[in-house]
Amino acid sequence: MLTDKILKLKKEKDVVILAHNYQLPEVQDVADFVGDSLGLSRQAAKTPHKTILFCGVHFMAETAAIICPDKKVLIPDLSAGCSLSDSITISQLKEWKKSHPGAITVGYVNTTAEIKSELDYCCTSSNAVNVVKSIPKDKDVLFLPDMFLGSYVAKMTGRKNMYIWAGECHVHAGIRSDDIQKQLDSYANSELLIHPECSCTSQIMYDVAVGDYSNRQVQILSTEGMMNYAKQSTAKNFVVATETGILYRMQQQNPDKNFIPASKGAVCQYMKMITLDKVYASLFEEKYEVIVPKQIADKARVAIERMLAIS
Incomplete structure (x- = not known):
């Protein structure tokens, strides 16, 4: 089985696999750490492994390469970009x-x-x-x-x-207030978790302020913030306004709760470019290495380190 081959190979080659919350479920399953950009950056910074295989989009692998100049950073598909x-x-x-x-x-x-x-x-x-x-x-x-x-x-x-x-971000910009309201209406006592990149965030903040959401809980959170909130909330139903990949991990961690995508069309084609086949090929052939020129990396590192220092 391909999953077993990947798990065996990463041990043999001393590789840590990092995967973003929006990755395909089977890719998340072979990762050592799954999280948001900030969490994965922190994992990259402290990992003892010589090689980082980054299952995410290109800028994330670049960030890891900047933080860890002494490590090899691989991405399974160089064309996994980002509209934002x-x-x-x-x-x-x-x-x-x-x-x-x-x-x-x-x-x-x-x-x-x-x-x-x-x-x-x-x-x-x-x-x-x-x-x-x-x-x-x-x-x-x-x-x-x-x-x-x-x-x-x-x-x-x-x-x-x-x-x-x-x-x-074309994915978050495409999630509309109408989509969210329809889903909330369909699920009694559901809470709303919304990513601040969504185009309707400002409108929803206004709606909450004037009482349009009555006593319904509305949380504007990063993807990792959503994960943490869902774990500690006593609610059973959550409408989730971000890329749909996060629902897999949410359901895994909270099997007794129900997670509903605000929009089923909120799928990032760039995140989904990374498949298990590509992960295996990247591990086996040690491709594709992401290298940031030293002059750019040294300057960028200052801004990134300031980010990592502020919680």
Whole structure:
């Protein structure tokens, strides 16, 4: 069986397999650690293994390579990209910074290594609010590339001097308020877990504030935040507004609870490009290595280390 071959080979070759929450179930099953971007970055930083096989999208493997310059980082498919990461180029960022001299630049981890090398801070959805809160209030902030996460952070921090890049994740942008409401109506006493990259986050925050959700629990959380919340909540039904891959792990950890996708179409084709066959081939042939040029990696590492230092 392919799963057994992978488990045997990773031991023989001293390889740790990291997989994002959005990966295919069978890929999650062979991983040593499954989690969100921040959790996997932390695992990469502390792993004793010589090689990291990253089952995620390209920017995640780049981040691991930057954090662990002494390790080999492999990705099973080099073309596993990210629509959000593609929404800003290095020339666009440099121009934006020029037009706001003295501003502090905060970039979501969903960006290329080249973009990260131009940032003051990196962040993930789980610590974006705290990263921005740590910046002096009199400093302008450029937040990129996700406009929905940026809007959420601006509201949560109350910061008026925050400029937000107009990028989006095509999967989260496609989850609509109507989709969510239909699912909530179908399941009595269900709680809503929503990722801040969703296009309807701001609208839902407003709706909650004016009482439209009555006494229903609504939590705006990172994927790992969703995992933790689902474990400790006494609710039995959860409508989950993020990429559908997370439902597998949620169900595994909470077999007595029911997890409903806000939108069945919320599937990232890039995350699903990594298959068990590709994982085995990557292990067996030690391909494809992700290498970040030293000059870019050294600059990007500063922003990433600041991200890892802020919970």
